[in-house]
Amino acid sequence: MRNPTISRQHDLEVLRQLLASATHDASAAMCRWTDGLITLSLDEVREIPLEMVCGELCIDDDLLTMVVLSLEGELGGEMILTFDEENGRQLAASLLGREVNEDSEWNELEKSALTETGNILACAYMNAVTRLIDHELVPSAPYFVQDFGASVLQQALMAQALTHDTVLICRTKFHREGEQLNWHVLFVPTDGLRHRMGQTLHANV
Amino acid sequence: MTSCTTTQPSQKQNVGMGQIAVAKAPGLLSSVLGSCVGLALYHPRLKTGALAHIVLPTACGRGALPGKFADTALPHMLAEFSKIGIPREGLVAKIAGGACMFGVSGPLQIGDNNIEAVQNILAQENIRILARDVGGQKGRRVTLDCSTGELLVEIAGTSKKKL
Numbered sequence: 001m002r003n004p005t006i007s008r009q010h011d012l013e014v015l016r017q018l019l020a021s022a023t024h025d026a027s028a029a030m031c032r033w034t035d036g037l038i039t040l041s042l043d044e045v046r047e048i049p050l051e052m053v054c055g056e057l058c059i060d061d062d063l064l065t066m067v068v069l070s071l072e073g074e075l076g077g078e079m080i081l082t083f084d085e086e087n088g089r090q091l092a093a094s095l096l097g098r099e100v101n102e103d104s105e106w107n108e109l110e111k112s113a114l115t116e117t118g119n120i121l122a123c124a125y126m127n128a129v130t131r132l133i134d135h136e137l138v139p140s141a142p143y144f145v146q147d148f149g150a151s152v153l154q155q156a157l158m159a160q161a162l163t164h165d166t167v168l169i170c171r172t173k174f175h176r177e178g179e180q181l182n183w184h185v186l187f188v189p190t191d192g193l194r195h196r197m198g199q200t201l202h203a204n205v
Numbered sequence: 206m207t208s209c210t211t212t213q214p215s216q217k218q219n220v221g222m223g224q225i226a227v228a229k230a231p232g233l234l235s236s237v238l239g240s241c242v243g244l245a246l247y248h249p250r251l252k253t254g255a256l257a258h259i260v261l262p263t264a265c266g267r268g269a270l271p272g273k274f275a276d277t278a279l280p281h282m283l284a285e286f287s288k289i290g291i292p293r294e295g296l297v298a299k300i301a302g303g304a305c306m307f308g309v310s311g312p313l314q315i316g317d318n319n320i321e322a323v324q325n326i327l328a329q330e331n332i333r334i335l336a337r338d339v340g341g342q343k344g345r346r347v348t349l350d351c352s353t354g355e356l357l358v359e360i361a362g363t364s365k366k367k368l
Contacts, residue, residue, distance in 0.1 A: 050270065052221060053221075053222065054222070054237070061346050070307070143307050145307070147306075147344045147361045147362075148237045148344040151237055151343075151344020151361070152239060154237075154240060154241050154260070155306035158260075158261075161273070
């Protein structure tokens with residue numbers, strides 16, 4: 001089943017503009033948090049068949065370090081900040097002003113540095129979307145997880161999978177001094193939020 | 206992409222969300238699972254297996270992607286087996302997945318419901334569950350070896366086990 005509100009390419013393009021604006025705010029917050037080191041930009045907004053989503057996003061059986069935040073309620077969704085091990089460790093070390101930790105286990109300080117990063121990003125992103133759709137979106141406390149990327153993404157897709165065989169995903173990419181990093185933010189809105197964003201777009205176009 | 210594919214022997218095929226794949230020995234069928242449940246059906250004498258990547262418990266009339274739901278996946282798997290001459294008699298099942306991914310307080314925890322639905326439909330169809338590795342809070346990578354019927358389960362950050 002396809003969602004006619006935003007499945008058309010034109011609507012996806014307008015939605016891309018809305019989420020690019022939110023990403024811009026999140027980038028400013030990230031830049032402040034990392035002393036100008038890291039910025040981010042919108043990578044893509046796509047509607048993907050459920051069975052193809054992990055392959056299309058190149059998230060399969062890689063073990064990833066992730067910070068997950070939920071937006072509860074009908075107008076909700078999931079936000080996942082993903083890193084590979086090396087990049088996650090580097091960010092934590094940079095934020096803590098320490099050498100990269102070589103231990104296999106992440107310590108509480110490192111986890112805290114990443115969850116706070118997720119919190120800052122999500123709050124900036126959701127504040128921007130809140131202004132655009134005129135509905136308050138408050139992310140949950142961040143949840144640190146190390147797991148298969150596809151396993152975590154599946155859980156984030158559940159709300160959309162309840163009613164659709166395609167899923168809408170927004171992906172953001174990160175840069176350090178112009179170089180793209182292997183970090184991403186995946187934002188998966190619920191069906192209700194998809195509709196609300198679609199209505200907002202149509203009211204403003 | 207079709208909801209059900211038949212794999213050539215010696216290939217390893219990834220089975221995406223809502224998909225079903227069938228393979229003969231020595232084919233391998235693999236899925237990465239979170240709260241989804243992997244249902245492996247196997248005929249030991251004919252060395253043919255199928256793997257469904259089940260996302261939700263019930264279709265409630267929605268059947269566009271039969272592998273997506275527990276109550277439509279199993280009938281579809283049996284129908285696909287029938288098409289290639291695999292009888293119901295002798296079929297055995299193994300299941301894995303159904304994790305509670307973001308902790309018990311996380312949103313839309315559907316893993317337990319998926320496990321229950323898959324077990325119920327297998328009981329209704331009188332198909333024996335030989336082994337299961339379900340629940341918990343971690344994702345799993347599962348691989349069905351159609352030569353042996355073994356289901357290899359890898360849980361993130363731990364060792365592998367064979368069911």
